[in-house]
Each structure stands twice: as structure tokens, then as C-alpha cells.
Amino acid sequence: MTTAAPSVHARELSDAPDWWRQAVVYQVYPRSFADTNDDGLGDIPGITSRVPYLAELGVDAIWLSPFYPSALADGGYDVADYRDVDPRLGTLADMDELIAQLHAHGIRVVVDIVPNHTSNDHAWFQEALAAGRGSAARERYIFREGTGPYGSEPPTDWVSVFGGSGWERVADGQWYFHNFDVSQPDLNWSNPEVRADFVKTLRFWSDRGVDGFRIDVAHMLTKDLSEPLPSQAELDAMPIDGNHPLLDRDDVHEVYAEWRAVFNSYDPPRTAVAEAWVHPSRVPLYASAESLGQSFNFDLLEADFDARQFRTIVADNLALAATSGSSTTWVLSNHDVVRHATRYGLPDAERGDDGRPTLKHGNEWLLSGGQSPTLDAERGERRARAAALFVLGLPGSAYLYQGEELGLHEVAEIPDDQRQDPTFFRSRGIDQGRDGCRVPLPWSESGPAFGFGEGGAHLPQPDWFATYAVDLQDGDPASTLTLYRRALDLRHELQTDEQLAWVEAAGDEVVAFERPNGWTVVTNFGDQPAPLPAGEVLVSSRALDGDTLPGETTVWLRRA
Structure with a gap:
């Protein structure tokens, strides 16, 4: 194995056991990141070739979506072998090299584990x-x-x-x-052999240098299938309180207690984060030190760009984190949802009495091929930049999804015969699926597949991707990429602990909070200017004009 010298942007790899508490984690969807063998699929060497880019961006860790052998019936979440690399993506030696390169640049590695089901090819x-x-x-x-x-x-x-x-x-x-696709048979987690094999998998990757694990559908593993089995209507009527036959059962934490013992046997301990779509009151069970240690907070994925919603979500999730003793997580986009630059450029979601979306305009927009409702792309990008700067100023972990640092929008114009997501096919096109956020990244303004690879891209890239390319944004002081780099650099300097204090703001549309070191984050969620508080401007999501804070803008200030 050869390890190139770290770039000038590399940081020393921290050996602190709690490195994850305030980390910025960048999600890499391997098949859509960078392709080096020109087959149209991104691969492990492609990620390795872009490690300097990740180091310059300033992330603390990457989260790799599944790279295991797979028939790709569900984007790699149908795993045929948990202890190998899909030969189309590389080899175990390539994975070792990637881990070594990332570590040499001060970047940790988190990998996806898919324990609810295997592939039917397993x-x-x-x-x-x-x-x-x-x-x-x-x-x-x-x-x-x-x-x-x-x-x-x-x-x-x-x-x-x-x-x-x-x-x-x-x-x-x-x-x-099969809770998911027909090609994804559910495992029986009452079987000791299943439990022992996953412990073996966790040790396999930990021994190779992996620093942590993202646990797919962590709330769905254990099940009570005692006869007689209930109907779907009976299932739907049952409370999800720890005793539901299929979801969020208390006994799943017996599995995670065993995993926690494995994680803690390493120095520093391996980390884990749960993908658990559960009631907020249940989140601390997954985030506790005795279980997985951290759990995703998905509330912002369903929120409008709205001052009240953002402030409530932050307050609620910081309180949940305090209950579990963990740190919270902030997520604006990932591989399963419409990119937030697009969500924020569409009409707000229609909501029920409980405040939850009843109609998400993202899918309506996808069904129309991006024609209806009308997307205000410029407004969406402006709001996305403001939301990103808001989130990066919060205590806790921030999870970024590849391409959001470029301001990428969702791709709606994918022909039906080129779609890949099983959601599209099993719903007969009623749900357009998740392909639009998984389109390969544009690295260059011109050239084959915008620099993704000489062999094209496995999902079609639209012509407008050229205007979001890395080489076009690199060095442009006004670009979204430059904004992210500046914010992450400042965050490393300023983020010293997990304290947050709300401060009085000018009007209902402005949210402000203060962090240690005299660092203040102010976001104007409205569309009209507001007074700009006093202080040294460290970074702003939008150009400022005098002593006013434009609408849909976030600014970081250092108190005078």
C-alpha cells in the first residue's frame, strides 16, 4: 500500500474518543461520486482520487453509503456480502488505500451497515x-x-x-x-447465528480502520411474529411504543448493547449513528451511550424554510440530546430525499393539524418532470445557503450530502426507462423515487459526464449541471463551494463546546443564537431586510448591504 503525502489542507487525525460529537460528516454515495475505470459507475479509487477535495472542503469524516457486492436493486442497500467490496467498485485493497488516504488527511471513515435484510443473492x-x-x-x-x-x-x-x-x-x-424490495429478504434477529455474524462484520471493518457505522433502519431489526399474525390494518392501529410487532421494539437495544461492547473494545471506541424514524421520545434510547450512541434527527428534512419551525426543531432536539447524553445531528439533504435547494424553491408543504406534511410538493414537482409547481431555483439556492450556514453554526454533528456544497438541485428530467429506484417501479410511477438526488456529481464544466468519468454516468446528468461544476466554483469568492469551505474552516476555529444561548432578534422572522467565543449566528427567514446586529462579520450566505441583513440570509458575527 502506498500513501501519498497529505495535502496542505490536511489536519491531524484526532484520537479523542468523542471526535464525533461535533463532527462535520460528508455523505458519499459511491456510485455517483467519481468514476476511474470509465464504466459509468463511481468507484472506490474515484473517492480516493478526490480525498484532497474533501480535505480542502474541511470535513471531519465521510460516511460511505453501501459499497458492498450488490445487484443494485435498491442502490446498494441489497447487500450480497457484508465483508467485501463490489468488484465494479474496487477491491478490499482499494478500500484499505481509501481509509489510509483519508486518515492521512485527518478524515475519519463511517460506513453503512444494512442489518435488517440481505440481498436475495446473499x-x-x-x-x-x-x-x-x-x-x-x-x-x-x-x-x-x-x-x-x-x-x-x-x-x-x-x-x-x-x-x-x-x-x-x-x-x-x-x-x-421483505419489508422493502422483493430482493431484500428480512433477517430473523431472534436467530443467534444472525447476531453473531453481524458482530463478525463489525469487527472485520473496525480491524481495517473504519471509525464508525451508520445503521440503516435501526428501528426495524427485531420482530415479534407470534401467531396469529395481525392484519395490516391491525398493525397500523397499534401504538409504536416498544411493543409493536415490527417497529421500534425495546428488544432491539439488546442487539445494540452487544454491538456497543464491540465498539468500546477499540481505542478510540468505534462510533455509530442510528437511522431510526421513531417518535421523538424514543430517540434517546438509540442515542444513549449503552446503545448506538447517536441518532439522526430528520426534522429539518420535513421543515419549510421557516423561522418558527427551525427554532422549535433546534430547541426540541437539543433537549433530546441532553436526555440521552449524546450530541444531536443536523441533516438538510441525503440520498433519500429531494435536495434542499429544490425543496426551498417550491411552495411550502401542506400540513395537517399535527404540523406534519400531508403533501410534499417535491414529489408533485418530480411527477411533472420539473414543470409544476414552478421552481424558483434562485430562491431555493439562496435559502439553501442560509440554511446551511445556520446548521453549521449549531452545536452537534452536521451531516452534508455530496453536491450540496455545490448548491445542486434535484434532477427531475430523468426518462422513465433510465430510472433505477425500486420505489418508482413498485409504485407504478406514482412516486418518482430517489434517483434525482443520486445523479453523478459535476466536477468540470465540460468534458465527458462533467468530469465524473470518461465512460458517462449511470444516471443522466442534465446540461444545467455545467453551471454547478467544481472547477467553475473553485476560487470564486461568491460560489456556494467557497461559502462551505469558509464556514467549515471557521467552524473548526470557533466550535469549542456544545453550548447555545438564544438571543433577542429583530422580528418574528429572525432567529439568532450565541455560541462560545462571542460567536453569534443570525438568520433572516423572511423576505424583507432586518437590522444587522453589531459585530465583526465572519461569513455571510449573501452579500450584505450596509447595516441591514437581507431576507433569506444567515450571517456569523463576532461580538465587538
Whole structure:
């Protein structure tokens, strides 16, 4: 293995056990980041080639979405082997080199673990199909006899997250359960062999230098499938309070307590963050030091660009973090949602009495091919810059999604015959799916696939990607890329602890808070100018004019 000398932007890798508490973590979707073998798919060497870019951006860690062998039925979340690299993306040696390069540049590595289900190509599932009824191999999964004449009907009417039945029949007549795509059979987490194998996987990657793990659908592993099985209507009516048959069960933390013992056996301890879509009161269970240690806060993914919503979300999630003893996380975009530059340029979501969105205009816009409702792209980017600067000023971890530092919008203009997301196909196009945020990045204004790779891109890139290219933004003081670099550099200087104090602001549309070191963050969520507080301007999401703070703008100030 050869490790190139760190760039001038490299920082020393911290050995502090709590490095993750205030880290900026950059999500890399490997197949859409950078391609070096010209097959149209991003790969591990492609990520390695861009480590200097990540170092200059100033992130503390990267989170790698799945890079394991996969048929790509669900963007790599259908895993055929948890302890290898998809040969289209590289080798284990390539992964070792990537980890070494990132560490040499002071960047930690978090990898995705997908424990709820495997791919139907996984050796275990193929063994289960061959072994037949009552076999130990089938006990690793959830197999049941059907109902109706000759067992021809599924065991229940349960619906998959991706649409359609949650059960699939195999050749000998039994049915297996899949919460997601038919190619993703759920594992049986009551089986000791399943639990032992995942411990082996966690140690495999930890021993190779991985610093932490993002746990996919962490709230869905354990299940109570005692007979008689409830109907879908009965499931929907049950409270999700720790005893639901399929979701957010208390006994899942028995699994994570075992994992925590594994993490703590390393120095520094390996970290974990839960993707757990649960009631807020349940989040501290996943974020506690006895369980995974941190949990995603997804509230901002569903929020409008609105002062009241942002302030409430921040206050609520800081309180939850205090309850668990963890730090909170802030997420504006990821691989599963419409990019926030686009969300903020569309009409606000329609909301029910509980404040939750009942209609998200992002999907309506995607269904129209980006024609309706009208996207105000400039406003969306302006708001996105302000929201990013607001979030990066908060205590806790900030998770960035690749391309948001370029101001990228969602891609709506993907022909149906080039879509890949199973959500699109299983919903018969009613849900356009997540392909629009997974389009390969534009690295250069011109050239094949805008610099992604000589062999094109596995999802079509629109012509307008040229205006967001890295080489066009690099060195431009007004670019979104420059804004992110400046903010992350300042954050490393200013972020000393996790304290936040709200300060009085001028009007209901302005939110302001003070951090240690006399650092104040002020955001004007309205569209009219507001008075600019006194202080030295450190960075602003938009050019300032005299002593006013423009609408839809965030500024960081140092108290005079």
C-alpha cells in the first residue's frame, strides 16, 4: 500500500474518543461520486482520487453509503456480502488505500451497515432456498406458510415500504417476508447465528480502520411474529411504543448493547449513528451511550424554510440530546430525499393539524418532470445557503450530502426507462423515487459526464449541471463551494463546546443564537431586510448591504 503525502489542507487525525460529537460528516454515495475505470459507475479509487477535495472542503469524516457486492436493486442497500467490496467498485485493497488516504488527511471513515435484510443473492438466502422447509438455513430469515387454497395466498396482507405485498413465494410454496424490495429478504434477529455474524462484520471493518457505522433502519431489526399474525390494518392501529410487532421494539437495544461492547473494545471506541424514524421520545434510547450512541434527527428534512419551525426543531432536539447524553445531528439533504435547494424553491408543504406534511410538493414537482409547481431555483439556492450556514453554526454533528456544497438541485428530467429506484417501479410511477438526488456529481464544466468519468454516468446528468461544476466554483469568492469551505474552516476555529444561548432578534422572522467565543449566528427567514446586529462579520450566505441583513440570509458575527 502506498500513501501519498497529505495535502496542505490536511489536519491531524484526532484520537479523542468523542471526535464525533461535533463532527462535520460528508455523505458519499459511491456510485455517483467519481468514476476511474470509465464504466459509468463511481468507484472506490474515484473517492480516493478526490480525498484532497474533501480535505480542502474541511470535513471531519465521510460516511460511505453501501459499497458492498450488490445487484443494485435498491442502490446498494441489497447487500450480497457484508465483508467485501463490489468488484465494479474496487477491491478490499482499494478500500484499505481509501481509509489510509483519508486518515492521512485527518478524515475519519463511517460506513453503512444494512442489518435488517440481505440481498436475495446473499449466500445465506441461496442456501435457504435450497435447504427447504424447516431447515436451519431458513431460520436465518422469516419464512411462513401461505394461506388460502394450497397456501397460494401470502401469510398476511402486509404491504412493503416500496409498495406491493411484503411477502414473496418461493418454488416450494413457502413465503418470505421483505419489508422493502422483493430482493431484500428480512433477517430473523431472534436467530443467534444472525447476531453473531453481524458482530463478525463489525469487527472485520473496525480491524481495517473504519471509525464508525451508520445503521440503516435501526428501528426495524427485531420482530415479534407470534401467531396469529395481525392484519395490516391491525398493525397500523397499534401504538409504536416498544411493543409493536415490527417497529421500534425495546428488544432491539439488546442487539445494540452487544454491538456497543464491540465498539468500546477499540481505542478510540468505534462510533455509530442510528437511522431510526421513531417518535421523538424514543430517540434517546438509540442515542444513549449503552446503545448506538447517536441518532439522526430528520426534522429539518420535513421543515419549510421557516423561522418558527427551525427554532422549535433546534430547541426540541437539543433537549433530546441532553436526555440521552449524546450530541444531536443536523441533516438538510441525503440520498433519500429531494435536495434542499429544490425543496426551498417550491411552495411550502401542506400540513395537517399535527404540523406534519400531508403533501410534499417535491414529489408533485418530480411527477411533472420539473414543470409544476414552478421552481424558483434562485430562491431555493439562496435559502439553501442560509440554511446551511445556520446548521453549521449549531452545536452537534452536521451531516452534508455530496453536491450540496455545490448548491445542486434535484434532477427531475430523468426518462422513465433510465430510472433505477425500486420505489418508482413498485409504485407504478406514482412516486418518482430517489434517483434525482443520486445523479453523478459535476466536477468540470465540460468534458465527458462533467468530469465524473470518461465512460458517462449511470444516471443522466442534465446540461444545467455545467453551471454547478467544481472547477467553475473553485476560487470564486461568491460560489456556494467557497461559502462551505469558509464556514467549515471557521467552524473548526470557533466550535469549542456544545453550548447555545438564544438571543433577542429583530422580528418574528429572525432567529439568532450565541455560541462560545462571542460567536453569534443570525438568520433572516423572511423576505424583507432586518437590522444587522453589531459585530465583526465572519461569513455571510449573501452579500450584505450596509447595516441591514437581507431576507433569506444567515450571517456569523463576532461580538465587538
